[in-house]
Amino acid sequence: MTAALTFDDGPSPRYTPQILALLRRFVDSATFFMIGANVEKYPDVARQVADEGHRLGNHTYSHPDLGKLSAARVRDEIQRTGDLIARATGTPPPTLFRAPGGYFTPASLAVCADLRLRPVSWSVDPQDWSNPGTDAIVRHVVAHTRTGSIVLEHDGCLTDRPIAPGGPADRSQTVAALAAYLPRLIDAGLHFATVAP
Template sequence: MPVASGNHGLVHLNRVETARPLVALTFDDGPHPVHTPRLLDILAEHRARATFYVIGALVRRYPEIAQRIVAEGHELANHTWSHPTLSRLGNARFLSEIDRTQEIIYQTVGYVPVTMRPPYGAITMRQSRMLAQERNLPTIIWSVDPQDWRRPGPSVVARRMVSGAQPGAIILAHDIHAPTVRAIPEALNGLYGRGLRSVTMSELLGWGQWGPRRRPSRVARNPELRHPI
């Protein structure tokens, strides 16, 4: 199985150290057949880029949406195959959740994710270190959580996203909720108003754009054979 190469020594992070006025807007739990395409329309209108922490089983179900995400300049990243609480899993199930998702994304769009986010943010440091060492996958949590899944209303979600943002912020949201998608125009306008621009996780990390142009340097074949667990 192809795996990501080059995690730059990162293991686990909540935000990125940068003085540049950039943030990463991240969307978990999709792709969703209705809400994700609507969100993509909004992001295109605002010329904003985002990172989608997708569920492997849903990429298999909605491959064309995953392909559209990448075609429009966004990034796909690993949010496990079936959204379990990873911290409760043994090594075999844990790695299978990650590896199946890397594989389906690679098969669907031709590129391998370079970061992962654990469901509920639940992962042990031992598991994060193992992922960084054995799969070159840093664990990305978040620094801004608007609690959009509680459905407080689009204005509240937008306000929380904007007020918590600063350079290097990683903003958590979910593209499976209609009110979250409706909050995004106001959130993007608010971020622009504070001089902040949304880029992908790879861009925020200074790795350049994830996708076609990065493919040769991001893909290595079977390095796990050199690092048996």
């Protein structure tokens, strides 16, 4: 009865620490797929995630549509991010990769093979990034999470705009939903672990 919690698009100085605080209460470890540009801006937050024992994954530097990039640009997006994460956290580069939007292109899969990165998708997507409401996120996760599930949520966003309620960088619903559904799933006998390397 084990599933994996994953968080994309961080680190965020506002929301990643809130999620880490909840994970300390309920879960041994989760997997954070980080955007290189955010790691560059918030290296201390990336380091905190690593220091607390969570697995780090590569989510490209700028969260582009990989299908619109040359093979060389795809490689740069992935390799640059791995280097930034390693430098910020003092850990080896990640061994996991998640494509933006889950759109793995032939070029991205070739880079993964060359850099020995494991491509990782998900099986439970409450679309928390769209701010559908805390209750909607909770209902979706509880209804669809079972043994072997990989749950997708977001702890950050690639934007320089101010965090406005309901705006593209607002992850408050994700935090509130996590606080609500984790105790329910754990009480139902589910355990959480990182995505395997």
